[in-house]
Amino acid sequence: MTVLNILVLVCLLYVVLLFGVAFGADRAARQGRVRWLRSPVVYTLSLSIYCTAWTFYGAVGFAARSGLEFVTIYLGPTLVMIGWWWTVRRLVRVGRSQRITSIADLISSRYGKSNLLAVLVTVLAVVGTTPYIALQLQSVTLSFAAFAAFAEPGVPTAPLSDMQSTALWVAAGLAVFTILFGTRNLDANERHHGVVMAIAMEAVVKLCALLAVGVFVVWGLAGGVGATLDRIETSEIARFDVSAGRWVGLTMLSAMAFLCLPRMFQVMVVENEDEDHLRTAAWAFPGYLMLMSLFVLPIAAVGLDVMPAGTNPDLFVLTLPLMDGRDGLAILSFLGGFSSATSMVIVAAIALSTMVSNHVVMPIWLHYSGGAAMVSGDVRNVALTARRISIVGVLFLGYVYFRISGGGTALAAMGLIAFVGVAQFLPALMGGLFWRGATRTGALAGLCTGAAVWLYCLFLPSFGPAVFMSETLHEAGPWGIGWLRPYALFGAEGMDPVLHALMWSLLLNVGSFLLGSLLSFPQPLERLQGAQFVNVFDHSDTPGGWSGGMAQSEDLLIMAQRIMGAREAQALFSAAAGRQGVAGYLPEPSPDFLQELERALAGSVGAATAHAMIAQIVGGAAVSVRDLMAVADETAQIMEYSSQLEAKSQELARTARQLRQANEKLTQISVQKDGFLSQISHELRTPMTSIRAFSEILRDTDDLSAEDKHKYAAIIHDETVRLTRLLDDLLDLSVLENGQVDLNVQSGTLEALIDRAVRAAGGETEHFIIHRDREAERVDLSTDLDRLAQVFINLVSNARKYCDADPAVLSIRTAVAEDQLVVDFVDNGGGIPTEMQAMIFEKFSRIGETKAGGAGLGLAICREIMARLGGYVSYLPGQTGPAFRVSLPLSGRMAAQ
Amino acid sequence: MSPERVSVFLARRSYRRRRLADAARLLPLAGGVLFCVPLLWQGAGGGARTVAAMIYVFVLWAVLVVVSGLVSRHLRGGEDEAGGADGGGAKGDGGGME
Missing domain, CATH: 3.30.565.10 (Histidine kinase-like ATPase, C-terminal domain)
Structure with a gap:
C-alpha cells in the first residue's frame, strides 16, 4: 500500500468526518442544542476561512519570494478586527436588523432596495471569486501531484489530465457538500449550523497542520530557534527591503478585502448569531492569524536552503516533510491545505449562490411569471432550486477557469487581483453605513467606474498579452494614446501593477461615488433606508414603508407560504393577527405588518426581491410622506403632539370646572325654587283653610248668633287681609328682584x-x-x-x-x-x-x-x-x-x- | 439627533466605558502606525534585517492581541447608546452617531 493510497484513504475518511460533523451539528441544532454550536470560539474559527489554500501554501511561497512582505495579507484583517468598534460592529448590527443575506443584498438594501445595484455587485463578486475558486482547486491538485511525485519518484510530474480529473472530483464533492448543508433551509438568517461547524473544525485542522510543520521545521530540520534565525539571516530573504508603497498598500488592500469578500461577509455578518461574539473575535482572530503566519518565514528560509533549486516554494509546507520521509506529517499538512481550500470554496459557493439566486434568478423568474407567481407555482422550491443550480454553476465556472488557465502561474497572482476587485464594494459599503448623503446614483457610478478600471488595468491584462488585450495595446495604449496604457494609466509608469490598479480604481471609484451622490437626489425609500443604516444604533427598528389597505391579506399569506413554507408563514401571520387583536390567520395589512413580512421574506429571497414581491400585491405605493416625516422629525412631531395634548387637556379641565360650577348653580336654583314653591303654597294654604272653614260655617249653619257671625266674618276678613298682604309682598319682591321698580325720588x-x-x-x-x-x-x-x-x-x-x-x-x-x-x-x-x-x-x-x-x-x-x-x-x-x-x-x- | 440626549456630565462608570470605546477606536490606528515603523529602518546604511523586522512585527502583533483582548473584555455589549451619544459629531445630514 503506497503513501498515495493512504493519502486517498485519509482524504476520504476526512471527507466522511466533515460530512459527519456537519450532519451532527445540523441535528443538534434541530434538537435545540445550539448553545455550544454557537459559541464565540466557533464564530472566531469560522472567520478563519480568510486563510484559504492560497494563504496556507502561498504564504510560504510569497515569503520565499519577497520576505516579510507576506505578513501584510494578515495585518489588514488584524487591524480591522482590532478596530471592530468602528466598522464590523455596525455591519453586524445592520445585517441583523435588516436581515441581510449577502453583501449585494446589503448594498442594494441601503440604496433603496435597488436590484440593479445588487446585480452589479453580484456580477463583480462572481467575476472576482471564480478565479479564486479555481485557485483552490489548483492548490489541491498541485499538492496531490506533489505527493504523487514523491511517492513514485519514477514519474516526475503527474499528467495534466490526472490533475484535471482530481480537480473535477474535488469540485463535484464540494458541490454535493454545499448543496446538502448549505441549502437545507431557504432563510439565510436561519444559520447553516452544519457548514459553520465543519469550517470551524477545518480551521482547527489547518492551524494544527501549519503549526506542526513549523515546529518540525524549526526544531526538526533547522535545530532550534537560534539556528532558524541564523538560516533566515543567511538566506536570500535576509534583507528587509520592502517597498513602503507595497507594505502600506497591501495592508490596506487586505483590510478592505476582509470587509468586502462575499465569503467573509457571509461568515462575519450573515452567519453571526450574537453581536457579543465580536468581543471575542476582536482579539482571538488576530491571534489566530498571528499563529498562522508565525512559522511562515522559517519554513520559507529552511525550504530555500534545503530544497533543490527550482522547487516550487508554494509547496514547501508539503515537500519539506515529504523530503524528510515524514509521511504522517505530510498527510497532516495535506489535510491542512485541503481544509483551507474546501472551507473557502464551500462558503464562497453559498455566498455567491445566495446572491445569484436572490438578485439574478429570482427577479428574472418573477418578471417572466408576472403577478401570477403569487397565486400559482412554488416560489420556495424555485428559490432553493435556483440556489442549488447556482452552487453547481459557480463551482463549474471555477473548474472551467482552472482548465482554461491550465493551472499556470497566472492563477497564483489571482489572489491579490481578486482582492482589488472586491475592494470596489468598499466606497458604496462604507459610504452607505456612515453617510446619509450617499445615493444610488453615486453607488452605481462608483461601482461601475471602479469595476471598469479594475478590469482594464488588472484583471484582463493578468491573463497575459494576446489573450484579451493585444501586445500593442499593452505597449502603446488604445489608439496609440500612451496615457491609457493599462499598466501606466495617466502616465503613472513603473508602479507595481496591483498598487497601480488599486490606486486608480479606488480613487476613481470614490470620486464618482461622491460626485454622483452630491449631484443626484435620492428617492424616498433610499432616504428612509439611509437613515436606518446610518443611525442603526439609535433606532434599530423604525417605522416602515408600506402604506397598506390595498393589499389583500390572503394573497400575502399565499405568497408567504410559498416562500417561507406553510407552517412558518401561518405562525407569522397568526402572531401578527394576535398582536392586532384579530382572531384567525389574516391580520390587517397595516404598514407595520407589511414591514415585518418584508423583513421575514428578505431573509429568504433578499431585500430587493421581497420588496418587489410585496409591491406586486400591495400595489407599488412604498413610502408615504408621513413615513419620511416620521424619520426626519419624529422627535419634533412627538413634542408638538404632546404640547397639543397638554393644551387640550388643560382646556378640558377648564371646561369641566365651568360645567361643574354651572351644575352646582342650577342645582341650587332648583332647590331654591322648590323651597320657594313649597313655602308659597304653605303660606297661601293656611289662611285659605281658615277662610274656607269659616265661610262654610256661615253658609251652612242657620242658627248663628249675630255675635258669632260678626266674629267669623272678622276672622275671614283678617285672613283675607293677611293673604292680600302676602300677595302684595310677593308681588313687591318679584318686582324688586326683576329690577322693574320705578323709583319716585x-x-x-x-x-x-x-x-x-x-x-x-x-x-x-x-x-x-x-x-x-x-x-x-x-x-x-x-x-x-x-x-x-x-x-x-x-x-x-x-x-x-x-x-x-x-x-x-x-x-x-x-x-x-x-x-x-x-x-x-x-x-x-x-x-x-x-x-x-x-x-x-x-x-x-x-x-x-x-x-x-x-x-x-x-x-x-x-x-x-x-x-x-x-x-x-x-x-x-x-x-x-x-x-x-x-x-x-x-x-x-x-x-x- | 436630539441635543438633549447628550448629557454633559457622566457617572464615573459610564465615563470609563466611553474612554474604553475611544481606546477601542484608537487601537487599530495605533497598530497601523506601529506596523509601519520597520519601513523607517531602511534608511540606515545597509538596510534592516528581516529577522529584526520579523521579531518586531510579531511582538507588536502579540501586544495588540493582548490589549485588544483587555479592551474588548471590558467593553460589554448594550452600550451603543453611550458610544453613540459620545461621538457627538454629526455625520451626514442626519447626524450619524458613532
Missing part, C-alpha cells in the same frame, strides 16, 4: 321719615319704648322716601313684634360718615343665633314660631329695596340685642336700574 328729612315709620308701626307704648337722637336725624334726603320708609317700618315693627323684653326698648342711632348715612336699629331683645344671621334676609326665613303671622318676606324685601336705593341693610352683630344697620349714600346716587 322725593326730598325730605330723615327725622320726618322716622316719625312716619314709627307711627305706621304702631307708635310708642308703655311696652315699646323708642330712643331717638333727633339732633342727628336732621339730615336732608333725596331718595325714594316711600320705599325707604317701608324699610324703616319693617325694622321698627320687627322690633316691636319679636322683642321678647318687657318693656322692649328700640334705639335708633343715626350717623353720617363719608357721605354715607348710617341708621342703626338696636333693641334689647334676645338676639339672633349666629348661624341664623346669614339666613334672615332670605325669603320665608323666620326665627322660631311666628307670633305675629309674618310670611318671612319683610327683610328680603328690605334688602332688595336698599339694593335699589344704592345702599344696603345688614345685621349688626355684637350689640346688646338684635341690631340692623341701614346704610345709604347721601348724594342720592341710585343703583343702576
Whole structure:
C-alpha cells in the first residue's frame, strides 16, 4: 500500500468526518442544542476561512519570494478586527436588523432596495471569486501531484489530465457538500449550523497542520530557534527591503478585502448569531492569524536552503516533510491545505449562490411569471432550486477557469487581483453605513467606474498579452494614446501593477461615488433606508414603508407560504393577527405588518426581491410622506403632539370646572325654587283653610248668633287681609328682584321719615319704648322716601313684634360718615343665633314660631329695596340685642336700574 | 439627533466605558502606525534585517492581541447608546452617531 493510497484513504475518511460533523451539528441544532454550536470560539474559527489554500501554501511561497512582505495579507484583517468598534460592529448590527443575506443584498438594501445595484455587485463578486475558486482547486491538485511525485519518484510530474480529473472530483464533492448543508433551509438568517461547524473544525485542522510543520521545521530540520534565525539571516530573504508603497498598500488592500469578500461577509455578518461574539473575535482572530503566519518565514528560509533549486516554494509546507520521509506529517499538512481550500470554496459557493439566486434568478423568474407567481407555482422550491443550480454553476465556472488557465502561474497572482476587485464594494459599503448623503446614483457610478478600471488595468491584462488585450495595446495604449496604457494609466509608469490598479480604481471609484451622490437626489425609500443604516444604533427598528389597505391579506399569506413554507408563514401571520387583536390567520395589512413580512421574506429571497414581491400585491405605493416625516422629525412631531395634548387637556379641565360650577348653580336654583314653591303654597294654604272653614260655617249653619257671625266674618276678613298682604309682598319682591321698580325720588328729612315709620308701626307704648337722637336725624334726603320708609317700618315693627323684653326698648342711632348715612336699629331683645344671621334676609326665613303671622318676606324685601336705593341693610352683630344697620349714600346716587 | 440626549456630565462608570470605546477606536490606528515603523529602518546604511523586522512585527502583533483582548473584555455589549451619544459629531445630514 503506497503513501498515495493512504493519502486517498485519509482524504476520504476526512471527507466522511466533515460530512459527519456537519450532519451532527445540523441535528443538534434541530434538537435545540445550539448553545455550544454557537459559541464565540466557533464564530472566531469560522472567520478563519480568510486563510484559504492560497494563504496556507502561498504564504510560504510569497515569503520565499519577497520576505516579510507576506505578513501584510494578515495585518489588514488584524487591524480591522482590532478596530471592530468602528466598522464590523455596525455591519453586524445592520445585517441583523435588516436581515441581510449577502453583501449585494446589503448594498442594494441601503440604496433603496435597488436590484440593479445588487446585480452589479453580484456580477463583480462572481467575476472576482471564480478565479479564486479555481485557485483552490489548483492548490489541491498541485499538492496531490506533489505527493504523487514523491511517492513514485519514477514519474516526475503527474499528467495534466490526472490533475484535471482530481480537480473535477474535488469540485463535484464540494458541490454535493454545499448543496446538502448549505441549502437545507431557504432563510439565510436561519444559520447553516452544519457548514459553520465543519469550517470551524477545518480551521482547527489547518492551524494544527501549519503549526506542526513549523515546529518540525524549526526544531526538526533547522535545530532550534537560534539556528532558524541564523538560516533566515543567511538566506536570500535576509534583507528587509520592502517597498513602503507595497507594505502600506497591501495592508490596506487586505483590510478592505476582509470587509468586502462575499465569503467573509457571509461568515462575519450573515452567519453571526450574537453581536457579543465580536468581543471575542476582536482579539482571538488576530491571534489566530498571528499563529498562522508565525512559522511562515522559517519554513520559507529552511525550504530555500534545503530544497533543490527550482522547487516550487508554494509547496514547501508539503515537500519539506515529504523530503524528510515524514509521511504522517505530510498527510497532516495535506489535510491542512485541503481544509483551507474546501472551507473557502464551500462558503464562497453559498455566498455567491445566495446572491445569484436572490438578485439574478429570482427577479428574472418573477418578471417572466408576472403577478401570477403569487397565486400559482412554488416560489420556495424555485428559490432553493435556483440556489442549488447556482452552487453547481459557480463551482463549474471555477473548474472551467482552472482548465482554461491550465493551472499556470497566472492563477497564483489571482489572489491579490481578486482582492482589488472586491475592494470596489468598499466606497458604496462604507459610504452607505456612515453617510446619509450617499445615493444610488453615486453607488452605481462608483461601482461601475471602479469595476471598469479594475478590469482594464488588472484583471484582463493578468491573463497575459494576446489573450484579451493585444501586445500593442499593452505597449502603446488604445489608439496609440500612451496615457491609457493599462499598466501606466495617466502616465503613472513603473508602479507595481496591483498598487497601480488599486490606486486608480479606488480613487476613481470614490470620486464618482461622491460626485454622483452630491449631484443626484435620492428617492424616498433610499432616504428612509439611509437613515436606518446610518443611525442603526439609535433606532434599530423604525417605522416602515408600506402604506397598506390595498393589499389583500390572503394573497400575502399565499405568497408567504410559498416562500417561507406553510407552517412558518401561518405562525407569522397568526402572531401578527394576535398582536392586532384579530382572531384567525389574516391580520390587517397595516404598514407595520407589511414591514415585518418584508423583513421575514428578505431573509429568504433578499431585500430587493421581497420588496418587489410585496409591491406586486400591495400595489407599488412604498413610502408615504408621513413615513419620511416620521424619520426626519419624529422627535419634533412627538413634542408638538404632546404640547397639543397638554393644551387640550388643560382646556378640558377648564371646561369641566365651568360645567361643574354651572351644575352646582342650577342645582341650587332648583332647590331654591322648590323651597320657594313649597313655602308659597304653605303660606297661601293656611289662611285659605281658615277662610274656607269659616265661610262654610256661615253658609251652612242657620242658627248663628249675630255675635258669632260678626266674629267669623272678622276672622275671614283678617285672613283675607293677611293673604292680600302676602300677595302684595310677593308681588313687591318679584318686582324688586326683576329690577322693574320705578323709583319716585322725593326730598325730605330723615327725622320726618322716622316719625312716619314709627307711627305706621304702631307708635310708642308703655311696652315699646323708642330712643331717638333727633339732633342727628336732621339730615336732608333725596331718595325714594316711600320705599325707604317701608324699610324703616319693617325694622321698627320687627322690633316691636319679636322683642321678647318687657318693656322692649328700640334705639335708633343715626350717623353720617363719608357721605354715607348710617341708621342703626338696636333693641334689647334676645338676639339672633349666629348661624341664623346669614339666613334672615332670605325669603320665608323666620326665627322660631311666628307670633305675629309674618310670611318671612319683610327683610328680603328690605334688602332688595336698599339694593335699589344704592345702599344696603345688614345685621349688626355684637350689640346688646338684635341690631340692623341701614346704610345709604347721601348724594342720592341710585343703583343702576 | 436630539441635543438633549447628550448629557454633559457622566457617572464615573459610564465615563470609563466611553474612554474604553475611544481606546477601542484608537487601537487599530495605533497598530497601523506601529506596523509601519520597520519601513523607517531602511534608511540606515545597509538596510534592516528581516529577522529584526520579523521579531518586531510579531511582538507588536502579540501586544495588540493582548490589549485588544483587555479592551474588548471590558467593553460589554448594550452600550451603543453611550458610544453613540459620545461621538457627538454629526455625520451626514442626519447626524450619524458613532
